[in-house]
Amino acid sequence: MRRRFVSSLVLLAAFVAGGSAPLRTGAWFVDCDADLYCAAATIAAENDAKIGIRIGRQATGSWQVSFVPGSFDLDPAQTLALSIDGGPKVSFHPGEDFLAYGTDRPEFHLTDVTLAERILRGMEKGQRMDLMLAASDGSSHVFSASLKGFASALSHIEEAQKRPAGERQVAAPQGLPVHPSMAGATPLADGGKGPRGIPARVYEQHVRQSACEALDSAGLKDAAIVAGRLDARSRLFGIPCTNSGGRVTYRLYRIETGEIGGVETLYFALFLPDFGWAGTDLLENVSFDETTGTLTMRAGRDSGGGCASKAVHRWQGWRFALQDYRIDTACKGGPAESWRQVYREETK
Known part of the structure; x- marks a missing residue:
């Protein structure tokens, strides 16, 4: 699978699947490569800081939900949270619910499939997703992304892969090395405060x-x-x-x-x-x-x-x-x- 990373809207097309010029639907870009790995991607922003979000899957695989922090100095030892349309915050704990993969820049994947599938289904129906992250200096940050066009992006992937509509199974990456920043990561016993x-x-x-x-x-x-x-x-x-x-x-x-x-x-x-x-x-x-x-x-x-x-x-x-x-x-x-x-x- 080809992995590219994004730091601005200009580079967003490279964060999709690496095929031809991607299709834009609302705030999302979607594309498939020659092997029918397909992905939809967008940007979540907080002021000038931007994070790339990717939802993709292989031609016969399950969905993967991931993000790349770009220049944002993320603390991977802290719990992150996601919220759709200002609803309940769903927390993901390091080493258990999310992990970073790769050898160069880390790409963070949601690995708790139950929570990730809930987020994925919520994204289809929602208007906005907030990603709450902690920086290495201890400060808290909220990155917001528009969900306009996301449901259409998933439909485009389903059509391209000739797979049934509505399949939302999520799985952790297979065959990718855990990034050194999260090697041996262990969550807090109580998961921190909710x-x-x-x-x-x-x-x-x-x-x-x-x-x-x-x-x-x-x-x-x-x-x-x-x-x-x-x-x-x-x-x-x-x-x-x-x-x-x-x-x-x-x-x-x-x-x-x-x-x-x-x-x-x-x-x-x-x-x-x-x-x-x-x-x-x-x-x-x-x-x-x-x-x-x-x-x-x-x-x-x-x-x-x-x-x-x-x-x-x-x-x-x-x-x-x-x-x-x-x-x-x-x-x-x-x-x-x-x-x-x-x-x-x-x-x-």
Whole structure:
């Protein structure tokens, strides 16, 4: 595969596929070489600094999402983030979610295929992409690129390669050496800080697996983050997911605080009067008492006619154990102690 790099709009054509004069569609240039390696490219800019962005694939391969910082002095040891149309920032961690390849100037590829595919699909529908990078002097920078014409550029590649429309699988490069600047790169255990003080790893898992509202949406921007220490090795984070009439649902995560920094989504028991017990990863209106390790859920009456409920869980070494579960079967309100008790932990 021919690799060329860009430092200005004048050189953008050389950053595509290296074939004939590239086609321009909106803010993007697209071209294919003789072997049907095709790529679309554009420029992301911050004042006078420019970064080349490339989306390309071989005739029978998966997409690759990459960028070249040009003269920008990027710190490859720091987390980078991407955002479409000002939406949630999706973070990529060095050595795990992105890597630099090449022997001369590095080209940085997104290697977490789940996140990269999400970005790629978002680019098709979006108007602007922001790339948030850290410089070697510690300063933060935001490079913006227009997505006008990007969807058309992908369609042109699909037609040229005679491949089905809509295939958006992403893969890391094969056969290219890792650039010396990122040889042996290791990410921070918790991924650094994400939105509203949430560890980036926790936030990214939340973004990957859920269709929750954005944290800065009108419904969730004032909803509290639930957080506390579970034990010497882990912490709890509850991230708001939805808000309906003041009823805020949360998805809860446990993150290890040691060198591994693993993240686990927590699941809980849910009692449905008409069906019995079920499992859920969403709890409503939760609070956590770090001193006692007690997690309390209090759900309001739902639109399906279900009455209020309250559940109390206690952290016990490696999981939350259900201690008490009550339902206001009469829908009359009042103290939870007067409600029907559907579960009580047996005392030994």
